Amino acid sequence: MSLGPLETARSCRHYAMCKIDYLGRGLCPGAAGRYYVSFYPQGRMDLYAAAASGRLPLTPVLAEVARSCTLCGECDMQCHFVQGLRPSAAASALRELVERLTGTREPEEVPSDPFLDGLREIVGDEWASNDPAHLEAYSDDPCPISRRTVPRYVALPATAAETASIVRHCMNKGIDYAVRGNGSSVMGFVLTPGLVIDTARMRWMEFDEEDWCVRVGAGVSSHDLQRAALARGFLVNAAEPAALYCANMVCSGIFSLFSSSLGTCRDNVLDAEFVSPEGEVFRLCAEGGPDLSFFRMEERGAPGICTEATVRLHPLSGDESGILVPFGDFESALEYARELNASGTGLGIGMLGTEYLSSFIAPVAAQAEALRKILPGKLGIEYSVVVLGDGGTLESASRAADAVLSQEVMRCLILGLPSLSDDGISDILAGLEGDEPPYTLLARPEMLPVLEAVLGPSPEKLASAVDEDLRELYREVYRDPSMTDIFMMNAVRSVSSRMGREGHVVAFIVYVPMDDAEAVRDLDLAFADVAASAGVRGEFGFITPLDRGRRGVMEWDMYLDHTDPEQVRRMQGAMAEAAGMLEELQSKDPRFLWIRYLFNQGFCRKETFLYRRAIGE
Template sequence: MKAQEFQEAAGCTDEVLSTAHNCRHYAMCKVDFLGNGVCASGPQRGFVAFYPQGHMDLYAALRDGGAPVTSGALAVADSCDLCGKCDHQCYFVTELRPTRVMRALKEHLAAYLQAGGRVESEAEDPVLARIREIVGDQWATNDRAIAVTYSHDPSPIAVPKLPAYVVLPGSAEEVASLLRLFKETGIPWTARGNGSNILGFELGEGAIIDLNRMREMSFDEKNWSVRVGPGVSAFELQSAAVARGFRVHVAEPAALVLASIMCSGILSLFATSYGTSAEGVLDARFVAPDGSTFSMNQKQGPNLFAFAPAPQTTPGICVSADLKLHPKTDDEEGALIPCSTLAAGLELSRELAQRRIGFAVGVLGIEYVASFMAPTQELANQAKQVFGERLGMACLVLVLGDRYAMGSLKQMGHPLIDQRLFRTLNLGLPHLASAPWLDLLTQLALDEPFGYLKAEGFAELAETALAPSPQRLARAVHPELREFHEKLYARPELTDLVWLNMFRITSSRIGREKHFFPILLYLPLEAGLIEELCARFQAIAQSRGIKHEVGFLAPIDSGKRCIFEYDYYVDQCDAGEIERVREAVGAVAAVIDEVGARTGTLRWMRYVLYQGFCRMENLLYTEVPRG
């Protein structure tokens, strides 16, 4: 019996299959961001198939007839001990419960074997044999059930591609040997970090070079630097740096640091102080497509500091980089300043950057703030309604700084949500929507928007009304996970604005309700220009029935430029919605090209791919031909 014939006869529950289909590929199951460990088989076996994300992709492919039952599929199913750790991780981000998918995968394959199903063996392949001579037998495969977990991502513009080979090199020398082999044999290759860019950059039909085994991390504290291999994630590097009293500039927690730089430069609110692209890099070493090696600090090497506003091919694979370490102080805290218009938030963020107040500054859309704070989508919807509709907040400006920066911020006179009040709102979120005094607040703020935040005793009033506690917040989650969430939110860092923005463990919640497609730009921090783009992006989305929101904005280079994200949302299982978003992205591209030609100042992220190691000034200010 073939796998597809068995599937047609099996008739399993669609609820489990829906969970598998809705894996967001944010790779959060690959980092221990909650402190309770990760799936043991993942680090042991390396391939993404042995992590919960791969388990879900494999189950979906088997159920859909997209992969045969292979020896690799059986090994994946057997490797899972149903420990339940992935439920804690995935529920925290997306409210999904993957353990039932893992159990269904085991049951599906057991039933298949009992019904006499055929197991496909790994095909003999002379190229695979040569690959294994380089990396070792266990680190390369052409098993189709393993390969399928590398074949797609939820981006509406990504085209699924089944790779012929998946290989995990362990050193720069192995990478060089692989690239020479692939050049000799004419096999195209694609370097892959954790596959969390959600734009399809990590897909390819030839060989996927998964860099997760290359996990070098060595600190040179006297020179304020750390050498990092391409398999080190942002969360892991930040954790190691903080343990030594430093901070590093990184992006999403599961993203591999060097892949983030290569694809886009580091996109974060800390870019206000630390810059982006090559600004945080002291040196980097590459293996070129022909297998030769070079470094950025090598005068005769390729000029990666340059930037061209056009699509580029890969310069090779970054096999290590020396990154800057940044100092921390023991008096750091955060604050949120609500704004009644986006223009007000933009102006405030620019002023803060120009005055160098705070080491991280950003304008956050209400969707972002509500999603980050709430452990469930229902609670996020309530928070968004309270902040946006009942309290009239169009956005919030986040500022992180030491006590001198916070003192300056308070002297500016803006009503603000300080660290104490933020913790109250976060842990008291389940009672926020029903708080009887909410409607009175707008009446108290007639003379100044959000002036009630300045009122003496307001923090105490909020604490009395919301009765914040880890137990109260945990009541919003599934009963089986409440005890875990109570213990989790009892940890002070889970409501600490500085820690949350350094480690960014809640940022993936932005894709909880639906997968999000980010429209990312570097551009001047000019309210008129940004509002024009927002209006046009909004019109494109609304005409196609697509959910859309302002994401975030971070001022850079003293507020002269900024990183800006506008988000479209897509049901990754709805073919009609996917097609509408594809159409919308085409229209967005036309708008960006038009406005870019008119102004000469826009840098769309599609052109930064493979140029993330360029000089920040070249990225931001290189003249673009105008129409």
């Protein structure tokens, strides 16, 4: 089912995937060199939604944004791949609307003011604006508890010095500011009635392969950093691909499946540069600077604007791959993941629920929905543990498992998914009422030729599931073996945003005692109760073990259509209830920590929040 332009525009989740070239096909040509969110498909959709509602005046920027779209349709592939949306309909409608408006009147320039003049003196005329079209793209996000807030200005500094000058300018003029990464914050933290500082122009990296580190400017996305590191034979601990690395660090530290071996928060940062709230530049490791090492159980403001970070590079052996270990119950999967981590096995480990697995490997929502039923219902897979590592690591992990879906089997399943969704092999496997669950048969290496014959895996087969006009693009994308490579899929996280394809995600992230399966399971069930009583869809997301299996980081997700007021209302209730539940839990049991309290403390040492009791917090 394809949405109309306005519905499409309103459905944008602001995950900013259109700002990174995760498919290797290039970015929106209209956005090249322009940096403002408004020039990306995400911004165009916001602008169309606002303009179509009569909320946006005809300004030079609106006209420029509309006309900069070449209607090449590349955004359709990019957005459809993860969100199932076709932004070109909105971009095209925006162009038509603007052409209609400009046929009757000239775009009206918004006058400058002294504050804006000051900003422009700092960053140059091009990189500070009060044009409503630019501001619109920085005014909202789909979080149910954030409130639309239109800023008065937006500025895009290129250096720490410019950033410091902007901060001092704001101090002098009494203007509030918020710092914006790639626009993927979905919790309302980057909204302000004052100035939005967009760090997108600080997009530079300096690799030091000899000392295994990289300096990263504040405008570099996790995706771009990881790609560049991988190209040099290294890995970084990066998370959400569209998030800017520095911003992500400030927010919460970075946790990913690789955190099981690479740690989180301060573990991967050698140094960082900040602009303090007073407008002074300081370094993390410089003498006399603020000590950000210790976690404090309180809501804290950001230590400053992180303008660069020096990040550890981890060398790869070159034969990294991945396996998926299926399980029929929560406790067994958790214990397997914990034991692997306790024994130091695995470069990356993550226990996933069926929601994630289904969403990640299915190219369209309908197949994800089908897979959500097939995995537990027919194959007996309730949970799975992804293990990433080199050949030796994966051999060890396989020996410790009853059944393993190898890279080859996973590639077969991904590329043959349309056939798996048919009544066929999954029904056959479901009917095999053996002593072992059906997935064990799927995991038998001898079964691969049968599976290949049954599923007929190929880029063509996978592409058959999508809209006809996108099939050739999907075929091209999936001809790249990295798109079905478990290690690469997790390293660059090309499909992780698919979890929000059927509705915006509200993620609850909690550090948990991984070595107490009962307590973790209780929390999982408590979340399920909250979701059920509030009438929202919610599912277990993932757990990654940390610190040799003593602790873990767990994500539990609730989903909503953020354009539906009733669903927003229910989600607000669920969030309030979950917040109360988490507050109570962590106050009683310091082994748990809701990530809310880690916010703005991402540069602390993980031990100081994983073991709060030990340090008297």
